[in-house]
Amino acid sequence: MTHKQLELQANEIREDIIKMLVEAGSGHSAGPLGLADIFTALYFEVMEHRPKQPEWPGRDRLVLSNGHTVPVRYATMARAGYFPVSELKTLRKFGSRLQGHPERVRLPGLETTSGPLGSGLSQAAGMALALRMDGSRGRVYCITGDGELDEGNIWEGAMFAAAKKLTNLTVIVDRNNIQIDGPTERVMPLGDVAQKFAAFGWHVIEIDGHNMDAIISACNLAKAIVERPTVIIAHTIPGKGVDYMQYDYHWHGYFANVPGAPPAADQARIALHELRTLGGQIRSEHE
Amino acid sequence: MIDPQQHLAPDLLSPEVKQEANRMGFGRGLLEAAHKDKDIVALCADLTISTKMDDFAKSYPERFVEVGIAEQNLVTVAAGMALAGKTPFVSSYAAFSPGRNWEQIRTTICLNQTNVKIVGSHAGVSVGPDGATHQMLEDIALMRVLPNMTVVVPADAVEAAKATIVLASHKGPAYLRLAREKSPVITTDKSPFSLSKAQVLRAGTDLTIVACGALVYQALVAAEALSKQGIEAEVINAAVVKPLDTITIVASAKKTGAVLTAEEAQVAGGLGGAVAETLADHHPVPMSRIGLLDHFGESGTPAELMEHFGLTAPHITAKAQELIKRK
Numbered sequence A: 001m002t003h004k005q006l007e008l009q010a011n012e013i014r015e016d017i018i019k020m021l022v023e024a025g026s027g028h029s030a031g032p033l034g035l036a037d038i039f040t041a042l043y044f045e046v047m048e049h050r051p052k053q054p055e056w057p058g059r060d061r062l063v064l065s066n067g068h069t070v071p072v073r074y075a076t077m078a079r080a081g082y083f084p085v086s087e088l089k090t091l092r093k094f095g096s097r098l099q100g101h102p103e104r105v106r107l108p109g110l111e112t113t114s115g116p117l118g119s120g121l122s123q124a125a126g127m128a129l130a131l132r133m134d135g136s137r138g139r140v141y142c143i144t145g146d147g148e149l150d151e152g153n154i155w156e157g158a159m160f161a162a163a164k165k166l167t168n169l170t171v172i173v174d175r176n177n178i179q180i181d182g183p184t185e186r187v188m189p190l191g192d193v194a195q196k197f198a199a200f201g202w203h204v205i206e207i208d209g210h211n212m213d214a215i216i217s218a219c220n221l222a223k224a225i226v227e228r229p230t231v232i233i234a235h236t237i238p239g240k241g242v243d244y245m246q247y248d249y250h251w252h253g254y255f256a257n258v259p260g261a262p263p264a265a266d267q268a269r270i271a272l273h274e275l276r277t278l279g280g281q282i283r284s285e286h287e
Numbered sequence B: 001m002i003d004p005q006q007h008l009a010p011d012l013l014s015p016e017v018k019q020e021a022n023r024m025g026f027g028r029g030l031l032e033a034a035h036k037d038k039d040i041v042a043l044c045a046d047l048t049i050s051t052k053m054d055d056f057a058k059s060y061p062e063r064f065v066e067v068g069i070a071e072q073n074l075v076t077v078a079a080g081m082a083l084a085g086k087t088p089f090v091s092s093y094a095a096f097s098p099g100r101n102w103e104q105i106r107t108t109i110c111l112n113q114t115n116v117k118i119v120g121s122h123a124g125v126s127v128g129p130d131g132a133t134h135q136m137l138e139d140i141a142l143m144r145v146l147p148n149m150t151v152v153v154p155a156d157a158v159e160a161a162k163a164t165i166v167l168a169s170h171k172g173p174a175y176l177r178l179a180r181e182k183s184p185v186i187t188t189d190k191s192p193f194s195l196s197k198a199q200v201l202r203a204g205t206d207l208t209i210v211a212c213g214a215l216v217y218q219a220l221v222a223a224e225a226l227s228k229q230g231i232e233a234e235v236i237n238a239a240v241v242k243p244l245d246t247i248t249i250v251a252s253a254k255k256t257g258a259v260l261t262a263e264e265a266q267v268a269g270g271l272g273g274a275v276a277e278t279l280a281d282h283h284p285v286p287m288s289r290i291g292l293l294d295h296f297g298e299s300g301t302p303a304e305l306m307e308h309f310g311l312t313a314p315h316i317t318a319k320a321q322e323l324i325k326r327k
Ligand SMILES: Cc1ncc(C[n+]2csc(CCOP(=O)(O)OP(=O)(O)O)c2C)c(N)n1
Pocket: A030, A031, A032, A066, A068, A069, A115, A116, A117, A118, A144, A145, A146, A147, A148, A149, A176, A177, A178, A179, A180, B045, B046, B047, B069, B071, B096, B100
C-alpha cells in the first residue's frame, strides 16, 4: 500500500471504532482513535504476520499494554483479515470474542490479555528474550499509554529490557498527554519521557504519531539499532478524527504539555467528557 | 417477617425502590467523616470521579493526594502517611487495589498495623461490559486472609456511607468493597450497623440466607417468594465479612438447620468460605453457596451477567428449595 492508501485505511478503521463504540454503548474512545494510524502502519506495513494463521511461529508479535484501547486493535485486525468486519458490532456484548478488554484465550492473534495497566512491557520483554533464545527473527512490538507510564512495572520492564539488550523489542508510547483524571502533566507529571527512557538505556525516537511516513521509518530504524531496545514516543491527538474534538486547535492545547500553561481544570473536564462519550452518544466508563 | 428494629426501607420490595450505587454512599460518608476529623486524607490512582473521591477532592484539595496510575505506590504512600499520624482512605478499582498491591498491603498495612482504609470500587460482575479483567471477584478472599484486616461489603449506598464513617474512627486496617452499578437502597439512616455484628433482617425457621453486598436485596426478595410457598427464610446481612459475627450465624444455623450464602464474588475464600469455616468449627449443617464458582466474569450487561452467574432472587429461591431437602 502507498502511504496515502494507508492513511485512508486508518480513517476507515476510525469509522469502525466509532461505530463499534456507539453500538456497544460504552468504552474508551480517545485512545483508540488516536492510535489508528499506528495500528494501520503496524498491521498493513511493518509487521510480519499471517491473518489466517495467527499462531504462525515466524510472526512478529504485538502486545497491547494499554488494553482499554483494544477497539482499535479489533478494527485493524478485522480489516487485515483476522475475522469478519461484521463481528466488530459484538464488541463488549455477552458471549462476544471481542471482550471489553482483550482476552487472549478468546480471540486468536491477541498475544496476551490486558486491561490492568503496566504489565505489557515486561511480557513483551519476556517474549523478546524467549524469541532470541530460540534464534527467531520475529520482533516484538509493545504499545503503552503515557499515563500508563505511572506504573512501576513499566520501569522494571524498561530496566530489564535494556539490561538484556533486547534489540528485537520496540515499544511505542502513545503520548497523547491525557489520562483519566486529566492531563498527564497535572495528574502525575511525566516530564521528559525521552530522557527517562534514554537514562534507562534505550534508543529513543520521537515522532508525530499521525504521520504515516514517520511511523514506518521509525519502526524500520528500530530494526537497525544494535545493543539496545527502542522506544518510539508517538505524539498523538486523543480522539483524532472526530470533528468536534479536532476542528478546534484547543482540543490538543488542553492536553498539551505547555509549561506554565496548564489547562483550566473545568475546561479539561468538559472536553474529556465530550470525548469519552463521543458527544453524549455513549456512556463514559469513568464517571 | 422483616424485623422492624432494622428500620429497612418501607418500599423495599416494590419495583419503585430507590436505586443508587453504593460507591455514592462512600463518597458522602468520606466527606462527612472528613468534616469531623482533619487527619483524614484521601489518595487516589487516576480514578477520582468513578471511585467517588471527587467531592472530597473539591472540598479538601490540600488533603487529597493524586498518585497517578500506581496502585503499589498508592497503598505504600498511604502506609507512610498513616505512620506519620494521618488516617488515609485509598481508592481504585478493586481489581487493581487490592488486586495488584496485595503484598504491600500485607506488609506495610496489616503486619505493620497502619491505619489505612482500602476502598475497592467496581467489584463484581456487575461492572458489565469492561469484562473479566475489571470484574474483581477474589478481593474478599484476598483481604479476608490477612491478619488485622477488617472487611466490609455494604449492602447498599446508605450502609456504605455508614460503614465509611464507622471505619474512619475505627483504628486499624480495613477494606471496603464497592460496586459500580446502582442497586436497591434497602437500609435507612436508622438501620443499625456495627463492625462486630451481623444484622438479622428477617427472622425465619426453615433456613438461613447469609448474604453481603447487592445480594442482600436479592436474598430478601427470595425470602418473600419462599414465604409464599410456606418456607420461612432467615436473612442475615453479613456486611462485615471479617470479623465474621460467629455468634449470630451459629445461633441462626442452630435454629434453622440449613445455611445458604450469597455473594457477588468467588465463593472460595469469600463470604461462602468464611461461613463454611465457621459452621464447620461450631455447628455443621447442610450448606449451599451462591457466587462465582471458580469462574472469571466476562463482558455483558450487568443484568445479563447477574442472571448468567445465578446471582438473582429466583436462583436463590431455587437453591433454597434444594437445600432444605437435604436437612
Ligand atoms: C492498573 C490499572 N489502574 C487503573 C486503570 C484504570 N484506567 C483505565 S485507562 C486509564 C488511564 C490511562 O491513561 P493512558 O495510559 O494515558 O491512556 P489513554 O487514556 O491516553 O488512552 C486508567 C487509569 C487500569 N486499567 N489499570
